Amino acid sequence: MNIKLAVVKGDGIGPEIITEAEKVLDKIGEKFGHSFEYTDILAGGCAIDETGKPLPEESVKIAKESDSVLLGAVGGPKWDTLPGNLRPERALLGLRSELGLFANIRPAKLHDALADACPLKPEISKDGLDLVIVRELTGGLYFGDRGRRHSGNDGEEAYDELKYSEKEIERIGRVAFNLAMKRDRKKVTSVDKANVIETSRLWREVMHKLAKEYPAVEFEDMLVDNCAMQLVRNPAQFDVIVTENMFGDILSDEASMTTGSIGMLPSSSLGVGTFGMYEPIHGSAPDIAGQNKANPIATILSCAMMLRDSFGLMNEAKAVESAVTKVLNDGYRTADIMDEGGKLLGTKEMGDKIVENL
Numbered sequence: 001m002n003i004k005l006a007v008v009k010g011d012g013i014g015p016e017i018i019t020e021a022e023k024v025l026d027k028i029g030e031k032f033g034h035s036f037e038y039t040d041i042l043a044g045g046c047a048i049d050e051t052g053k054p055l056p057e058e059s060v061k062i063a064k065e066s067d068s069v070l071l072g073a074v075g076g077p078k079w080d081t082l083p084g085n086l087r088p089e090r091a092l093l094g095l096r097s098e099l100g101l102f103a104n105i106r107p108a109k110l111h112d113a114l115a116d117a118c119p120l121k122p123e124i125s126k127d128g129l130d131l132v133i134v135r136e137l138t139g140g141l142y143f144g145d146r147g148r149r150h151s152g153n154d155g156e157e158a159y160d161e162l163k164y165s166e167k168e169i170e171r172i173g174r175v176a177f178n179l180a181m182k183r184d185r186k187k188v189t190s191v192d193k194a195n196v197i198e199t200s201r202l203w204r205e206v207m208h209k210l211a212k213e214y215p216a217v218e219f220e221d222m223l224v225d226n227c228a229m230q231l232v233r234n235p236a237q238f239d240v241i242v243t244e245n246m247f248g249d250i251l252s253d254e255a256s257m258t259t260g261s262i263g264m265l266p267s268s269s270l271g272v273g274t275f276g277m278y279e280p281i282h283g284s285a286p287d288i289a290g291q292n293k294a295n296p297i298a299t300i301l302s303c304a305m306m307l308r309d310s311f312g313l314m315n316e317a318k319a320v321e322s323a324v325t326k327v328l329n330d331g332y333r334t335a336d337i338m339d340e341g342g343k344l345l346g347t348k349e350m351g352d353k354i355v356e357n358l
């Protein structure tokens with residue numbers, strides 16, 4: 001296959017982790033007879049510096065003409081004082097909505113070798129942890145009307161609109177139920193705040209209707225505050241969690257720690273076809289940027305998701321995942337997952353080790 005990828009290196013650790021991901025893809029290409037063609041597109045802080053805009057039209061155009069997008073991370077303190085619509089993060093939201101990527105799949109699986117990196121007590125993780133968060137990605141608070149206004153004598157007031165339509169809820173619900181059908185445990189937990197928020201009450205109604213169409217799937221609701229607690233108390237109870245945009249953003253960072261580090265969690269963002277955007281769930285980690293310290297595994301595992309979900313290359317995806325597992329089993333660690341007896345590697349050396357194991 002000849003695969004054309006639009007690549008957002010982005011800011012902070014973005015360029016470092018993307019370099020390692022491309023090395024892995026190139027090795028896959030060499031081994032399995034594919035070629036990967038990368039076109040760098042500007043998005044985020046680097047795009048602001050170069051063009052004055054977080055997401056130039058040209059970047060969206062190239063992304064749309066590609067087979068999929070690979071993204072590092074955007075943002076950083078340099079751009080934190082810009083107005084909201086000019087911040088680097090707008091680029092990410094813009095790409096997600098322009099490309100129609102409403103379903104964000106974030107698998108959190110604890111590798112056996114990382115049991116000591118998981119901060120939970122061993123008895124909590126002893127039988128393994130393997131859950132997936134299905135996060136709605138193009139609706140909710142991050143896309144509603146927002147602004148500032150003056151209100152009476154109380155000074156300035158800021159507002160962010162939260163709305164969801166039945167259609168938006170149903171389509172993300174279907175992604176979750178269909179995913180659960182392919183997994184051993186076939187369980188969906190729909191997470192909302194239906195005791196307070198009207199959008200959550202509609203969310204719950206739609207999910208209940210959908211659940212009836214999937215009798216083979218065990219279904220439950222959970223309030224988001226309880227879910228945040230349960231993820232630490234007993235994460236093994238979860239299989240597929242489906243939730244709205246902001247709850248999914250927050251809960252997936254929390255869930256990442258059950259795997260040892262946020263540097264381990266990959267993601268795919270999908271729409272109706274096979275086109276996807278693939279990125280680690282973490283941000284640009286300005287505190288470690290440029291120091292060869294970032295864990296590239298989340299980005300590399302995102303490439304495995306891309307090979308499987310967008311291109312149907314099952315063996316190739318498995319090869320990447322097995323190489324990562326082997327490197328971890330051999331005791332190699334980046335600083336974020338370092339444990340007693342581990343062999344510490346930098347970003348580049350971790351990428352090299354994974355390539356070596358391919």
Ligand SMILES: NC(=O)C1=CN([C@@H]2O[C@H](COP(=O)(O)OP(=O)(O)OC[C@H]3O[C@@H](n4cnc5c(N)ncnc54)[C@H](O)[C@@H]3O)[C@@H](O)[C@H]2O)C=CC1
Nearest residue numbers: 073074075076262263282283284285286287288294295336
């Ligand atoms: N997808 C994206 O592009 C995202 C961008 N951001 C942006 O990133 C910037 C930094 O945000 P933070 O809140 O600090 O979140 P962050 O996820 O960048 O970092 C949080 C903590 O996790 C660590 N970390 C993150 N990725 C790591 C990796 N691969 N290996 C080792 N350690 C890692 C960081 O060093 C930091 O201590 C902000 O500008 C934010 O808006 C945040 C989340 C997602």
Ligand SMILES: CC(C)CC(=O)C(=O)O
Nearest residue numbers: 089092093142249281282
């Ligand atoms: C700009 C944010 C919505 C990025 C983020 O935190 C995420 O997608 O996980």
Ligand SMILES: [Mg+2]
Nearest residue numbers: 249250253281
């Ligand atoms: Mg996030």
